[in-house]
Amino acid sequence: MRVPYAPSEPPNEEARPVYERIAERRKPRPLIPLDLALLHNPAMADGWSSFIGAIRTKTSVPEGLKELAISRVAVLNSAVHEWDIHAAIAVKAGISRDAMQAAFDLPVTKKATVQKEGVQGLTGEEYAVLCYTDQMTIGVAVEDDVAGKVKEFLSDKQVVELTATVAAYNCVSRFLVALDVGECNGRGMKAVKDL
Template sequence: MSISKIRVPLVQPGTRPELAEVEDRIMQERGRISLLYQVLLNSGSIASGWERMLTAVRNQTSVPADLRELMILRVAVLNGANFEFEAHVPHAERAGITNEKIDALRVASPPDVFTSSEQLVLELADTMTREIVVPDTLMSRLRQRFDPQGIVEVVATVAAYNMVSRLLVALNVEH
């Protein structure tokens, strides 16, 4: 999908003085103002809150990077958010996720190439994204692997990236 199909205008960095502070924070944290943030800058308060929350989810939790990126990629697949998937493939590769596992995330029922911890967080991602309600049996298995902080963090990761992917899809943000 081309940039012209995005449903809101892109805000070019540096063109709106009232956004300077949030643009500076985005640059400090991310090193650039991506297409997603150019969309979000249509609302300075949303862009600011988004940056803070997603920075916490991605960079300030105890969730191992490989598990985090698997959840993010899976949510992107389930929601048809190709922009998000492609944006996170390099992060997944840096976290040590193999191409075999990345490719496996693209299918409805991924093949048995994942560790038990990976399977668990992918089941959480699938359940929260497709069904929303997390059954007690799944939560019980999560408690065996994660402490309360870890449970909040994996659930927040799936929830946050459902938010990201749904915004991207609704506004036609693609490469």
Template sequence: MRVPYVPEDVPVQNKTESEILARIVERRGSHGLLPLDRALLHSVFVADGWNTFLGSIRTKTSLHPILSELLICRVAVLNKASFEWDHHAPLLVEAGFPSDALYVLKADSFENTSSELQVDQLLSPSQLAALAYADQMTLSVKVGDDVFERLKQHYNTREIVEITATISAYNCVSRFLVALDVDERAGGENPEN
């Protein structure tokens, strides 16, 4: 970690900071504060906004949990964010994705499926379209018309906004994790399943 984690017993300066900390702890539930939280809490108000935004992305979209977690895990792979992968790959499996198929998220690209990896047998056409979109958003930022049109064939406007917000949010998360070397694994090999 490039900055020290705040202590487990997070020091708060006033009632406002105490309320912010309580909201973050409540969202984390029995998991307690993650190393990510303990890095963010150096700036309590940034941590509060992060908690609200990511809480909405995680729990208030109409996306199926498998799709959300596929997108989050793909961003983790592309950005070499091991901490993010380790946290979300189990959630993807818990949502119903086969654990022995996690390797599919390590494909070079989702624009043209590879039968060698059985990508097109493990993922639906709608999931492949969303993953191709995630790839372009993450690697190029600008998304080609062909990739966007493919996405529109499978998702309505609300879903497209939520897919875009999920990919964007987890690019933010992974970049924060990797830049500050949260959990001391930044920039290594691609996350393993």
């Protein structure tokens, strides 16, 4: 990593409750390199953990679609660690390997005609989520047709949740890649068959 990791144990009593909250969220796993990078500033690490924890566990977007979006962000931003973790979760959540391969291979959708039946192994819903993710990640603005297609199968609340998920994981991936957290830059992403 481009800076040393913060200590894995609280350096002072003020930081202890933050370390404990993050460790509780990670249970049974230990703190991960991302945590140890963020813990240079315990207050920032605490807010990050709370926000990403809510994105991960307190949304109503179907798990597979959420993880598909996160995986696509990882591909677009070359975030190896993010892909390796979240693509495997997407498969466990029911996204087909063909759909994951499409998420890995499809060119970026800058202008879209969202097709009802999807493309290249994707359902129409999966393809709409990828188009939405692409436009948010690459161009920031989302076309009305793409947003409209997502609204056909997600409630208003879920559209907000999907948007927050894509935004949050763009933040995560940019942090991971900029600092080379986990020393993953330059390493290849897991092949879909190995997820």
